[in-house]
Amino acid sequence: MRFHIITAAFLWAAFVESRKIRGISSSYKRFYRERKSFLCIDGSKIIPFEQVNDDYCDCADGSDEPGTSACPRGRFYCTNLGFRPHYIPSSRVNDGICDCCDASDEYNSHARCQNTCWNLGQKERAYVEGQMKTLDEGLRLKQQLIEEGVLLWREKQAQLRELQRAAEDLQIKLEEHRKRKHEADRLKEQTLKALKAGDRDVRPESSSCGFRHQNSTVSHLFQLLDSNKDGSISLDEVKAKVVLVHDETRVLSEDEALTLLGGGHQMDLSKFQNTLWDVLTRGDGYKIKDAHSAPGGLMSEDPHLKAADRAAEWEAADLKKVEEAYETVNMEISDLQKKLEIDYGTDWEYLFLNGQCYKLKVYEYMYTLCPFNTVSQKSTAGTEVSLGLWGMWAGPAKNRYSQMVYENGEPCWQGGSRTTSVTLTCGTETGLRSVKEPSKCQYIMDFETPVACQPVLKQRGVHSEL
Template sequence: MLVFVFTALSLLSPCLATIPRPRGVAISMASFYKPDVPFQCLDGSKQVPFEYVNDDYCDCPDGSDEPGTSACTNGKFHCTNAGYRPINILSSRVNDGICDCCDGSDEWEGNIECVNNCKELGRKMREDREKQMQLQDSGYKVKLQYMEEGKKRRAEKRAEMETLEQSKVELEALKNEVEARKIEVEGPEKEAKEKHEQAWKEVQEAKKAELDKIKAETAFYEMDENKDNRVDLVEIKAHAQFDVDNNGEVCDSEAREHLEIGEEADHVDLEHFMEKVWPNIRDFYKSPAEQEDKGDNQEIEPKEEENRVGENKTGEEEAMPEYDDETKQLIAVADAARKQFTDADNALRDAENAIRDLQNYLNLDYGPNEEFSALKGNCYEYTDREYTYKLCGFEKATQRPKAGGSETTLGNWGKWEGTPEDKYAAQKYENGQSCWNGPNRSVKVNMKCGLENKVTGTSEPSRCEYAFDFETPARCTEPPARASDDTHDEL
């Protein structure tokens, strides 16, 4: 049996009244279903008598002859859904006991009672659409401010860059000038200081030599036990410290070796002792008093050694005298030149750092109209049950445990990673801290329109790869002009 639907519009339109349409056919397709001519399958594969349409038997390969029955698995049934949005469903879902059309037209056999809630859905759709349009409208107004501020900021930074580039040239010239002056005045300063220090060194060496002479004479007279103004073999053999082979006694050869004399001699005088003997024994010689008070394996305290030779302070411990007035003046001039150079060098470095920072800013892509520049330098946090996540625009994304602990870098600014059609739909932060036995962490930030900048959710779709949901007015678009309602009353 053929089933046809006639619209209420036929009462108003004689033209439409002449085109009855089978159940499940949209008005726009009614012209293909003419009762007075054979039906041409919509894929052009064959013709069938029109009475085969909706006869519950699939004749066309594309299922177009059975829009109102479930005979064809690939057929399409049109839900008019008056008051809401028309849709097409698979014909196989017609009369299956499930209400797929909000007007219930897909269950026309009446095996189940479907409630027509199209008007309610239409009203909800219009409300949601109005809220979305209001969101886009309000957000877009903020976006316009972002665009204006972003363009102004870029222009200011470009102007600042030009000023700094010019300043850099001047600072380089100044640095070269004061550096040359510094080198010029440091020469006389160095010469005067070296002269003063050399003189002090000579004084120290003279004092040291005098002290060494006193110690040598003292040692000579300590070893000259018979006071005959010479040290002989017998006297040196009395000192066990000259036992080279450690056999318990100092033999003649060991004594001669230390006295620097041959077989023909058996003693040395003071002059020979100081010139030949003392330089070789000064580091280990101990007086009888030292050996008695400290023992052979202990060293005498430095202060006691100084007192023993009648000297309270050695040359090495004395402070070098102040420079003379002329040298002080040369130092003051050089110090002033060095300060000028340091100041000029620091100023140049500051300018270079500022230029580098400006260049980094200007190299970033803040969107077609600079709208995303509002995110630069600002951070946004989101906390779930375990972690606090932070997104710092165009810088990095991090994570830290709520219970305490160190912050983990999930990624550093990388690039825009939206679709080819919508580049600015997502950002990518990459090369974060590496996972144990895994890749470096990374974050994809999915961006959508919102009235304020904020992270609204986080997830970890795969190991060490995170996803942030982020709302920002920068993603809002200019809403279209209010169009007429796209719901309809097609019957």
């Protein structure tokens, strides 16, 4: 009697197993409760329940054959207890190849499949655990970089304010120096004009001193020209001593010398003072040969003119220094303002990348990424090519700061300019991890940094079925 009970139980278990609906997930089991009829999941047809998994496709959506390969559009669900469940095309069921790690897809084939789900699950759990540790460390480092970014942003703002104040002070100094330079030039010009015109007020002595100064200057020039010291300047003496300012080697013609002498062949000191003296001192293109000064001869030796000239030179030098300082400060302000206009993230966490460059060698090329600036490629031969200039953030709406775009690199031989897309991934260190060129002159970079770590990733955790 006991033997018959055991045999009946075995046969019943076999019958139940034969009627088991394979290839469905727990969420779809409600559609396959055994009853008299079966409604195709797409609602297109009702068939007797005996036709479910009978190796003949009755439903257009393949839902009546989840555990066989009868339907071309069917899907088989691998439960894979201990690992990740997933679907495979029903055409792979009982094809002799193990697709499910729990071997459930080869329940009626010659294949001898081992259940590897537990080992695969262990590896994935270890990987996910490592990722979680990396994420935790990355988020910790990110918080530090956020704090540093906030401080750095404040420092940059303070630096900008200081530079702007310095620019304002320099602008005031610049106006003062320009006025002083203008005054020095004006005094120099007045002194020069006074010397040329014999003005008695060239220096603060009495009028007789002024006349003596002028007469002394005129006398010196006259004596330089009067070679034979006979008290007059002759035609030959003018030709021998007077030259063109821009061509000292050419000897004046007789007609030119006569013109300088006022049409006569000689002149005394009185006539010289009213004619040739003025020509030589006002810079009309003539000067005394081998004189150490520009047009005006010995007039440049005048101490008052020298003092005025030195003062003008000093003011010009001081003005130039202030102008250079003002220009430098304004350039620093402009550069700093451009840097501060860049979007460095909601908490300025990416600010630390500005001014940094990261390199990665791939085969014969060295790639350099300078965030918010440039991307370049340098060959072993030393040729460097621009792969793009900083353009914008281009990540999806939920994670805008996950991708950078660099545009307008050097032109490609096929036309158009080189561009680079940089994907930022979570990591405990900051650096380039890979560079690819999927299409001509279009580059893709993987850039790892803690500031790319997102807290939402932790919410995914390890799959519940692992």
